[in-house]
Structure formats: structure tokens, C-alpha cells
Amino acid sequence: MSYFLPENAPVLTAARGLTLAHPGMIEVNGAPLYLRARDPHPDRTVALVSGGGSGHEPLHTGLLGRGGLDAVCPGEIFASPHNRQIYEASAAAARSGGVLHIVKNYTGDVINFQIAAERLRHDGVPVATVLVEDDLATDSADSATGRRGTAATVVVEKLLGAAADRGASLEELAELGRRVVARSRSIAVAARAQTSPTTVSPAFTLDEGTLDYGVGIHGERGIRTIARPAVGDLVRRMTDDLLDALPEGPGEVLALVNGLGATTELELNAIGVLLRDELTGRGLTPVFVVPGTFTAALDMAGFSLTLTRLEDGWADLWTASTRTPLVLPRPLNGGETAGEATVGVPAEAARTAPAEGAAGDRALLDRYAATVTQVRDNLTKLDQLVGDGDFGDNLTGGVRRAVKLADERGLDGTTALAEAFLDDVGGTSGPLFGLLFQHLASAVPADGGAPGVGALAEAAEAGFAAIHRVGGANPGDCTLVDALAPAAESLTASAGDAGAEAPLTEAAQAAIRGALATASLRPRRGRASYVGDHALGVPDPGALAVALLFMALADIHEPATAPRLPAPGHITLP
Structure with missing residues (x-):
């Protein structure tokens, strides 16, 4: 995909393209860049704001709208948004009950969202944060950073979006988000690295017949390189690792089969069946098995598995209707009026002139x-x-x-x-x-x-x-x-x-x-x-x-x- 990115303002151009594909649903502010839902649910008292590096689409922007997020701040490819994007997006989307930030646990994301939150609090806006940290590969006592935030972000945003539409308070949403994160774990594998937009070559190389186990969504190498097993054996190994790491709880789970960009729908659907069989064979009930590309790593050839232990009421939140670009889990509601997207750009006259x-x-x-x-x-x-x-x-x-x-x-x-x-x-x-x-x-x-x-x-x-x-x-x-x-x-x-x-x-x-x-x-x-x-x-x-x-x-x-x-x-x- 990196062969065909525009040379000038690729992320802004892509954001504008999303509004063309979904007229009347989203508006784009160009400077600083953020996207905002044009028709949030009237019962919401708290705005949900998320974001992160581009290259993971449809993550974040796909869940922008009713039943999802109020605003999204896309950074450059694999780079966090800067704090001004987050601050201004949050200020624009804030509702009477404040703003909830949903943040993947990457250092740049955490720092910039923290700075934006400090600026919002200084302005008197109530702010809370849900930190998504689901990546099993980075669950190490040696790391001060903690687990990465990966595909469980989709589950968190979907469940919180439904709860926000029901009028949940800032404290209720923050607590729900923390519980979802605590009950979710993910692991990812790759057979080929993503194409670097800078070099237009694979970001790293793997020997034939090997996989990297535990890769990250920014194309980071895995925690180990393994001989490529049969896909059934690989899914079994990944399932074992996830269940070993998940906290004890009810036997009902939501299973997300996520493509990393170059993995086909055919493969993801097949993996979904293998995962379901592994779960049921262990006496668990996979209430939902959801295959698709939700959190990409540009065009990496690989996939991740996410398991979330469901609590009472979470299944209803997952199936609540949405009006977002990503059809998850139901088709968009009709009746939307198409309209032109608005793109904010800095006026030439507003630039500060050099002092004489x-x-x-x-x-x-x-x-x-x-x-x-x-x-x-x-x-x-x-x-x-x-x-x-x-x-x-x-x-x-x-x-x-x-x-x-x-x-x-x-x-x-x-x-x-x-x-x-x-x-x-x-x-x-x-x-x-x-x-x-x-x-x-x-x-x-x-x-x-x-x-x-x-x-x-x-x-x-x-x-x-x-x-x-x-x-x-x-x-x-x-x-x-x-x-x-x-x-x-x-x-x-x-x-x-x-x-x-x-x-x-x-x-x-x-x-x-x-x-x-x-x-x-x-x-x-x-x-x-x-x-x-x-x-x-x-x-x-x-x-x-x-x-x-x-x-x-x-x-x-x-x-x-x-x-x-x-x-x-x-x-x-x-």
C-alpha cells in the first residue's frame, strides 16, 4: 500500500477520503488534524476520543459515529498524534459530562494524551483515561512500559460506545473500560513484515518457513522467531497462551480474529473456525467469533487473536446498533442525509507575521x-x-x-x-x-x-x-x-x-x-x-x-x- 500514498499530506488526504465514502457522517478538521462525528447520540453526556498512528485502519476512524467514538486524532504513519490534535479534538467534542480518552499503551500515545488531558483539566474539562494494554507478547516484568495496546482497542471502543449512548457517566465509562482491558489479551504473528513507506522495502526479513511470534502493530519484530507450523497447530498454541494469561472468570468469551493488513478474508474466516473449535474443546462458549481486518500494520502478512471474557451485559453492548464506517456488528442504520465534509485549514491571513x-x-x-x-x-x-x-x-x-x-x-x-x-x-x-x-x-x-x-x-x-x-x-x-x-x-x-x-x-x-x-x-x-x-x-x-x-x-x-x-x-x- 505504501507505493500509492500521496507524497503530500497522505493522512489528511485519506481522512478526507473517508468522509467521501461516508457522506454526512464525519467532518474533518485540517489544522490540527482530527475527525469528528457529525451526529452523536443525543443521550450522550461524555465524549469518547481516541487516536494513534495511521496505518492501522480501520482502527479508530472506523468506529467514529453513533455507537462509537466522538472524535479521532490520527498521527502520521506509526507515529502518535501530537498533544495539540488531542487537545483541540477533545475540546471540540466535549460534552457536559466531560471527555474519556481511550489510549493504546505506546509511549508516544500515552505522553501526548497525558499532556492533552492536563491542558483540558486546566480549562475545567473533566477528563478520564482508559489505557488499553492487551498484548501478551510484551507482558514482561523487565519492562517499565507494560503491555502494548493492540486489537483489544476495538472491543473497548465498541463496548464503551454503546454504553456512552445509554448515558453512562465519565466514572462509569472509565470503570467499564478498565474492566474490559483487564479481561482482554491479544497475541499476533507475522510471516512477512510490512512495507516501509520510507524505503518501500520490507521493514525486516524472515527466513523462508519461519514466523515472528509476538509482533506489534507498528511492525515491531516478535519476541521470538519460530519454524512455521501448520495453521491449526499455530492457532492452538496462540489459544493456549491467551487462556493462560486471561484472568479467571465466566466461560463466555468474545474472540476477535484480526488481520494485520495483507491477510486475506479467506484466511481470517478459516482461522475463526479453528479458534472456535479450540475454545469449545476447552469447555468455553465463544459467544462471538469476529474475523476481519480491524487493526492493521500497513500491509503486514499476519494476524492476531484477541480473547475477552464477557461479563453480564457486555454481549448486549457488543450487538448494540452503530452508525459508523466500520460495519460492526450490524449494517448502518438508514435515513442518513448526505452532506459535504468540512475541512478546516489555516487561513493565510491568520499566520503571525515576522516582527519588524x-x-x-x-x-x-x-x-x-x-x-x-x-x-x-x-x-x-x-x-x-x-x-x-x-x-x-x-x-x-x-x-x-x-x-x-x-x-x-x-x-x-x-x-x-x-x-x-x-x-x-x-x-x-x-x-x-x-x-x-x-x-x-x-x-x-x-x-x-x-x-x-x-x-x-x-x-x-x-x-x-x-x-x-x-x-x-x-x-x-x-x-x-x-x-x-x-x-x-x-x-x-x-x-x-x-x-x-x-x-x-x-x-x-x-x-x-x-x-x-x-x-x-x-x-x-x-x-x-x-x-x-x-x-x-x-x-x-x-x-x-x-x-x-x-x-x-x-x-x-x-x-x-x-x-x-x-x-x-x-x-x-x-
């Missing part, structure tokens, strides 16, 4: 932009080894956005970086880099002068503290803070040493050492934590990007000593 005479310092921005462009492909290849391969594109896109802001509004470079990454870059690392740039902006003079070492040390420490508060990462977790923390420590030491000759170069060297050392760490945070030992030997791309930032600072302000530093392309070699 305000040129702003561009040295750091321009140097960092040149460096990031140079190593973009290297960062992409590294990220493909430990995640989904979007980091190079996200970082480059954010820097380009910052350059555009500096050109249009005369912002100094660091302020432009902060605004671009906080407001317009999704994914896990985008807003975290935004927090770092926001603090650095207070220490990097707008007139282009050299930053004071003490002020820069305080800014780096404050940036690290903010990133820790939001994402929970510590040194040793194999994240960007493994480069940021040693750089901040080096600057603090130099600030207390009157004889320090090249504090920025020393800080850059500390950041480089910290970044390269992540290759020996088993990741405990972020998407790399989901691939386990597959990440060993690969330095964290986010940590490398931090090192490149301090290298740019040293290159500008300490040209005599900066040649001690390695070339950017060298430290980012995959």
Missing part, C-alpha cells in the same frame, strides 16, 4: 538542520532495527517545520525548534524533544551570542527533569536521556570549574559516549523495549539525535576544539 527587524539567531537551527538531513537515512535504518523506522523522518520533518517557522515569523532558532516539536511533531520523541528545546531556548541567546555554561547546564537539567516527569525515563533505560543526562552533568561540572576551556565540546563528548553506550543496554522504555534482545547492539536513535544537538552547539561556539568530535555520519552508522 527581528531576524533571530539561526546558527544552531541551521547547523542542526544540515546535520539531521545528512544522517536522516542512518537514523531511519537504526530505528528500523529497534522500532518502526519513523524516527529519521519525524526528526527531519520537525526541523524543517522549525526552519519554516523561523522564516515566516522571525523566531530565533531554538524557540522555533521548541514550538515546532511541541505543537506539530507526534510520535514518542517529538514532544519530548520539544520540552528539551523549550528549556534550551531560555539559555541560548537570541542574538547569536555564546550561551553561558551555567545557564546551559540549568536548561539541560530542567529539560531532563521535564522529560523524566512526562515519560518516566531514567539513565540506563536506553532512551534520549542517556545522552542528555551526561551532557547536563558535564555542563554542571564545567560551570563550577573556572578553568574549563571547552565546556560545550566536553558536553558533546559526554553525550556521544552516553548515546553510543545505549547499544549495550536492553531497552526499558519506548518502542525499543518491545523488541527485547533484538535491540542489543543498536544505539538509540533519540540519544544520537541529542548528541548531534550538543555537537552542533560545540561546532558553532567552540570551533577550535570541536574538531575533536567525530563526524555525525560516523556516530550514526547503522
